Amino acid sequence: MGKRNNRQLNKIYSRPLPITLTSQHYGITLPTLYPHNPISWIWFMIRYCQINVFYPVPESQTFEVHWENGIFKVVDEESMMKLWQMGFFGKGVLSRSEPTWKERVLARKKENVEAKDVAMEDITKMRREERKLFKSSRAQLQELELKDRQGIITAEEVEQLKALSETVQVLRKKGRVSGRSKSSIVERDSDGEDTDSEEEEDWEELAQLEYLQLQLVETFFLKFALNVINIPGIASTFDLFKTCCYQYDNNQSIQPNNKFIIDYVVYHHFRSLGWCVRSGIKFGTDFLLYKRGPPFTHAEYCVLVMKPDEQEYDWFQMAAKARVIGTVKKIFVLTYVGCPSPEEFKELVSQCEKDDTGLAIGDLLQQYKVSEILYRRWAPSRTRD
């Protein structure tokens, strides 16, 4: 069961970035290169040239992003789904994270809800109900046990006690199993929608009210690093850069320690290392790092962006954050971003004005320095042996 689950997930989320590989598009690969075998080099070179000359580079899909009221929105249903599936970008405004609102409404309207159509949000709900039931039956059981000890139990209640203790046992086991295994990951067949076309017909006109909201850093990453989005009204990468920076610096002159730039440097740093980076606001930090993405594993790291020349936090705030992060079994990472000097920054920004290709912004961002510190509690009584 678990395996099939994983295989399906792997199929849906096979691309960590919204970029189409040549190998995926044409089904061709470069031959393996054996360092000790010169013939393999020659064959590699021939294939390499062949592919470069005869195959055009596959075009990755471009997504339309709208800039409205200080929000970057994706409204097209297919784009929303693709951006989520290929790199986990954005958040559905009516859902927990994956834009599933429409799917959930449709599922609720159907007579027979099959397990595979259950959305993540509903799974959580079911689990909570189960937990509630367990707690109430346990309380009842304890009450009866007390009566038993006090010797005021009736024969009827003895029967009840027996039955209850069995249910509690069952529920307890169940809770453990679903808590530990990954059954919280829902199977969702990618083409499961088409099977019940009859019932769906009535609801086909259900308007999509949900849109995908992108964070500033996500939008800029999609534009600057991958160039897979198109924002009407914001033509060049540098325009987008300025728009994002002005969200924090309203005086129309960008400072080297602009919050957007610093956040973006950290976001890009971890994205380029292959992590799936999402907002960490729920844990009081700036970012969360997932190994592959939310459907696969829990986030493993919580990243707090810090400035090396400012002491923004005190021990109390840090301890509070660390405590929260520790209880959800994540590791707390303080990521410090060192900025270039104001003169250097000014010069690089003026370079960006001249060169519109994004390369100058790359040069600018390269001047930022990143160092991490891991913050962990130490319990001396536990590390002695």
Place this chain on the structure above:
Amino acid sequence: MSQIDLIEPEDELPDYSQLSVPKRGEKEFQPDGTTIQQSALQTSLEAMYSALDSLRMHHIKQKLIGIWRTEDNCCYIPHPRGGYFKDMGVPSGKKGGVVLNAIECLYLVERGSMAVYLGDGNNSEEDIESTGLALNLSYLYALAKVDLAQYQIYSYLKRLGYIIQPYTSKMDHIPLFKPIKQTKMKPNYLVGLARNWGILSYPSFHPMHFKTKHYFNYTDIFKSLSLNTESIPKTTGNLKITFRVWKPTPSFSKKSPPSPDFHVVVLDTSTDTKFPSFADVQALHDEISSTNIKPKEQVKSPPKKKSSMPPSKKELRAKRQAERQSKLDQSIQKRNAYLNSRDQHLKNGSVTVVIAIVNQGIINFVNLSRGNFKLKECDNLDNVFPNKTHSIIYNEF
């Protein structure tokens, strides 16, 4: 790696369900008026009282006597006895005497293991008991100049069994980092022509990059996205390492100690609660990594099991995991071992300093490690997959 694991007290306890007698039931929070509960409570109370009731004393041969030297703020012990001097004190004089610093002296007196006398300078070592002035604990506290925060940390760790010595800096100076200026080449006309014909691709971060370059896997894309950000250059900090700490080891030698398991910085935050600056922490890391020339191999021998204890849940889980692993294919086993050790590198970072925060007598310990998300200098990873870029987390095997 036990210091790394997240705190999970339940895992450490033996799995009582394996034992027949002390089965854990639901916890009771208030008296229910039954004799069953009352008697259970009474038995455990009695067990505690009887344990506390036995007489504790010192053997006369083990009597330890120290002479307080006010001018040096230390204590001289002419005849050191007992097992305390494995890590405490510095040898002094030819007759085998030992000098303890104020913290160590205070600790032994507070434990009731040593009696300290104050001489007038002329007393001989032998008759100090009759001619000197016996110091009780409160007098000693008044006399000894001790940083209370440091003493609290010292005595706490010492009582837990750790081996502790004051830290002495051996460092002369750190070579400061010099940035290397990179010169960038401008693309010339020919390159532009080749790009127009679709033979050559545009560089990373050019809008045309992904439209002109073939990629066969995502690892290469991630590599091309790297900004090659450097680490923040070295500076000097204001914090000092206070103690070197070792886990309890029977073979510890004061003369040639192994490299410490922990470096502890004691920080009194009663008045200033600011979190240390990056430069402070970085300087501490630099100091530790420069003194620990040979990083200790983290080979952990399996802990010796107390025979009577049933295995803990954690151990059972590890055992089951190992069994499952051994059934897998060789290449998968190798890959899993690689991924595990990569995770350990990420989790542990490269250098760790312990900050002991004392806030009006309350102690809190924090580990600050240097992050190593770029996974530099990880030889054991190179040994498994030499050509892999370890730092890219997205796996394509």
